[in-house]
Amino acid sequence: MHSNSCCVLFLVCIYIVFNVIHAQPVPGPTKILLSCGNQKGGNDADGRKWEPDSKYLVNADKSVESKAETQDSSLPSDVPYMTARIFNAETSYKFSVNGSSRIFLRLHFYPSPYPNLNISNSYFSVKAGGVTLLNNFSAATTALALSQAYIIKEYTLAPSDLNDLSLTFKPSDKYSSSFAFVNGIEVIETPEMFDDNTGMVGFAGGDSSVTVEATKASMETMYRLNVGGQFIPPTNDSAGLMRSWYDDTAYIFGASSGVTNKANTTIRVGGLAVILAPLDVYSTARTMGPDPNINKNYNLTWVFEVDANFTYLVRFHFCDYLYQKVNQRVFEIFINNQTASDTLDVIALAEGANQPMSKDFAVHVNGKQDNNEIWVALHPNVGVKPEFYDAMMNGLEIFKLGDGKANLAGPNPELSDLMRKQQEHNNKKFAEGKSYTSAIIGGAAGGAAAFGIAAAIIFVSQNRKRRHPGNHSMSSWLPLHGHSQTSSTTISGRSHGSTAISSDAASNCRYFSLAEIKQATKNFDESNVIGVGGFGKVYKGVIDGDTKVAIKRSNPSSEQGVNEFQTEIEMLSQLRHRHLVSLIGFCEEGNEMALIYDYMGKGTLREHLYNKNKVTLSWKQRLEICIGAAKGLHYLHTGAKYTIIHRDVKTTNILVDDKWVAKVSDFGLSKTGPNMNQGHVSTVVKGSFGYLDPEYFRRQQLTEKSDVYSFGVVLFEVLCARPALNPSLPKEQVSLADHAMRCQRNGTLEEIIDPHLKGKVKPECLKKFAETAEKCLSDHGTDRPSMGDVLWNIECMLQLESDSSGSQHSRVPSGSNEGSVQNMDHISLMAMHRNTLSLGSEHDVTEQSEDNPDDIFSQIVSQKGR
Missing domain, CATH: 3.30.200.20 (Phosphorylase Kinase; domain 1)
Structure with a gap:
């Protein structure tokens, strides 16, 4: 009896121990974020915590910690970019990972000047396990060629038999004084996202039996696009993999870009689909359009620049939320003019509407005849007679696969002659004892300057020059x-x-x-x-x-x-x-x-808005200062020899002289504007947070409407007398642009205007001012007014205020008929003035209107520009 009791007690103990063991939390997937060269680590702008890198170094004595000497305005945050680990000899990191898992590896590089180092001398290789990621890599040359301040390289490493991941940096032996560096490292485990066999396209006869075993391949992410939608930041990645998804507009070939649309039904996202792409990707799409006759005669095409002599995996993301039945929309997919699929029916493959799916193809890009592009085209399949002649796509990713030697490294981008001369000039100055290297760094898209978009800038300029051989203007987007x-x-x-x-x-x-x-x-x-x-x-x-x-x-x-x-x-x-x-x-x-x-005796506009030591501006003074600044910007956009985009419009760059005349200042970030046939210039994102045009931020395409957006923030700043960004306020009020727009839509704007103005602004004037600022802040540049229109509106507001104050004269430009300005049409007023604005003139005729308050209206130049 006693022995039986002991047995029972023993079994109970075993049961308890077993359950205690199984009750312990199961370690989650590895997620390591290292701020290299940073002893304390810290949080980035998205709130992610980065730790110091020292404990992962195998031979730390061969490296030193360093801090960047300059901070580009495009950096998304100090962490991890403002500190770096510098390697003077081969050095490795070692990470404990689950060898059976695929690994996301991101490397962050900020090729800024570092103390006593010429960043243009930095050439190095990087290996992860047995895979060569970079070889003879120059972050400085790459940044210069791509007009980026910082570079993110992303890789997905294939599973291995090892539970340790070794990441090795080695300075190049080809260059004296060469060194390696890195600013940030991300190591994130992810479930397998690729198929065992992916069919190859591009073989004679369309032999689809040739396949790529993608599950065993390491890859570099080249492009990741939210087709038909907007930029999706890393924080919106549903799988927690912190991926960025970019607008596809910059890659569309030709004038036919189709139409975009957004789902108004529930997308059935679950299982692997959550990992493949965020819901936002499947909720938007680009289609060919509603006209079947047009659709039958063109291809919806994208073009991407890549490294030659590599195989690429092209992943299509589909979700048909517009149609409900099989054979309503069937189309063909071509990759580099070869048929990848001739009868793709999304609803049939996904087994239903509103159901996400992906489809992978592989293509080899050879180096013949300078071939370094991937063309993706969609066309309706007319032969199967679908109900609608159309094609669609929701998302697209392109991955470079390692070659037979486990190599993913491509060449450094080639510099133009001007860039090369500038780099040689910088190196010469450094050799003379000056730290003269910052000029090799362009500014960038702020938090959006990652791998794919960077390459787009080079591609778009080259592609457009190819299509317009007589147009050489794209070469002017250097400083x-x-x-x-x-x-x-x-x-x-x-x-x-x-x-x-x-x-x-x-x-x-x-x-x-x-x-x-x-x-x-x-x-x-x-x-x-x-x-x-x-x-x-x-x-x-x-x-x-x-x-x-x-x-x-x-x-x-x-x-x-x-x-x-x-x-x-x-x-x-x-x-x-x-x-x-x-x-x-x-x-x-x-x-x-x-x-x-x-010398501008009255200082900056900002000082007079919310600096208690300065004079508080009246509403009339504020309007006159806004008019002066608008005249300056309007002249830049339309009156000079070339369109000039300021790129840093804000209240600290609007100065006031002793006579309260407003002047625009600080042209260090300015660009000569785009060729009028193109409408924009693909360039690095620079500017000041709080004033930055979100469309410019997303697409890296600069237009004069980017200045209009910034000026809209200035208008709200003038009205509300508070900074464009105020982190001390509640989250929803930190950004003035967002907060003011929300109040404007809710009809509560009067609650946040400057208390000094309450009851002193004519309601019609306040309404028109708010509407003008709201239009300036439109999401899309095409919906924003020109600076000429903004100027006209503010001058009308001043006229309203002047009339209401009992002025004896009507403020109508001299020579006009008697009556109020509101009764004059825009064209008549434009005809009344001569366009005397020209490059290099000492003064324009607007001086007269400043000296004579009755001539308040500006000299309006052609809205069409040159």
């Missing part, structure tokens, strides 16, 4: 100083520096010696500092005995702002307008760079 005729210029017998200032620019403004600048600022006395910006400190100074000037001095310890310095000189030396701050001259001597401007 303006890249077109300089000479690297140094001598004025009045004095050699002044080493930046590439063109002779035209140098002849249009005055050169100051460093001694003159020091005398003007009392040797840069801190008591003369009147402002601080990204370029450096701004000093009040006096030249020629009694002329007050503002002197913007670069930080002498680094080369931050070299591009901005030269762009400002090239730009402003050719522009003269009452509402643009005038550049008097520049100094570039020794390790100093400085720009000398007219």
Whole structure:
């Protein structure tokens, strides 16, 4: 009996132990985020926590921690980009992973100047396990060629038999003083997302029996697109894999881009579909359009630039939420002019409507005849006689597969002659003892500058030049100083520096010696500092005995702002307008760079909006300042020789002189605008958060409407007297643009306007002002007004206010018929004025309207531009 009791007790104990063991939490998939060279780690802008990288290093003594000397405005956050791990010899990280799982590996590179290092000397290789990810890789060259400030390389590593992942960085042996570096590393386990066998296309006779065993292949992500939809940020990735999905517009070939639509039904997302793509991908689509006759005669086509001599896996994402039955829409898929599928019926393959699915194909891109593109085309299948002649797609991904030598590394992008000369110039300056490398870095799309979009910029420009061989304008999207005729210029017998200032620019403004600048600022006395910006400190100074000037001095310890310095000189030396701050001259001597401007005695617009030490502006003053700034921007967009896009419109860049005349300033980020036939320029995203055009941010396509968006934020800032971003407020109020638009739509805008204005603004004027600002903030640039229209509206508002204040004169432009402005049509007013705005003119006729308050309306130039 006693033995039986012992047996029972033993079994009970075993049962309890067994359940306790199984009650322990099961370790989740590996997710490691390393902020390299950062001893403390930290959180990024999305709230993700990054840890220090030191504990994962195998031989830490062969590396050093470093901090970037400059911070590009496009960086999404300090973490992980502002610190780096520098490798002077072969060094490895080791991670414990589940060998049977596929691994997402992302490498973040920010090729900024680092102390005592010439970033353009950095060439290195990277291996993960036995796979070569990068070889002889130059992050600086890649960033320069792609106009990106930072680079993200993403790989999906095939499962292996090992539970350790070794990641090795090795400086190149081909270059002396070469080093490797990395800013951030992500290691994330993911379920298998690929099929055992993926059919190849591109063989004679369409032999689909040739397959790729994708489950055993390591890959590099080349493109990931939300077709027919907007950019999807990493935080919206339903699978937690932090993938970015980009707008497909930049890749569409030809004028026929089809139509986009959004689901108004419930998408049945579950199982593997959740991992393959977020719900947002399957909820939008691009189709060919409603006209069957048109659809039968064209292909809906995308083109992608890739590395030659590799095999690529092309993944299509489909979800048909418009039709309900089989054979309603059947279409063909072509990849590089070869049939991948001739009868694709999404509803039949997915076994129902509203059901997500994916379809993979593989294609080999050979190196013959400079072939380095993948063309994807859709066309209705007329032969099976579907109910609708149409084709559609929701998402697209392209992955590069490792070759037979376990290699994924492609060549560095080739630089244009101008870029190469600039890089050689930078290297020469570094060798002379100057840290002169920041000019090799372009700015970028802010949080959206990842692998696929970066390549698009190069491709789009090349593709358009191919389609328009006579058009060479795309080459001008380098900083303006890249077109300089000479690297140094001598004025009045004095050699002044080493930046590439063109002779035209140098002849249009005055050169100051460093001694003159020091005398003007009392040797840069801190008591003369009147402002601080990204370029450096701004000093009040006096030249020629009694002329007050503002002197913007670069930080002498680094080369931050070299591009901005030269762009400002090239730009402003050719522009003269009452509402643009005038550049008097520049100094570039020794390790100093400085720009000398007219002194603006009243400071910035921002100071007068919510700085209690300044004069509180009346509503009329605010309108007049807005009109002045709008005139300056309108001139840039339509009145100069080329369209000029400011790219950094904000209240700190609108200055006011002693007579309260507003002037637009700071042209360091400005671009000469696009060829009018193209409408935009694909370029790096730069600007100031809070004012940044979301469409420009998503698509990296800059237009003058990006300035209009920023000016809309300025208008709300003028009305509400609060910053564009205020992190101390509740989350829904942090962004002024979002908060003001929400209040405007809800009819509660009056609750957030400046208390000093309440009861002092005519209701009709307030309504028109808010509507104008709202239109400026439209999601799509095509829905925004031009700066000319914005200017016209604000001038009408001032007329309303002037009439309501009992003014004895009607403020109608002189020579017009008597009556209110509202009764005049726009065309009549335009005809009343002569277009006298031209490049290089000292003044325009708007000066008269400032001196005579009755002539308040601006000189309206052609809205069509040139």
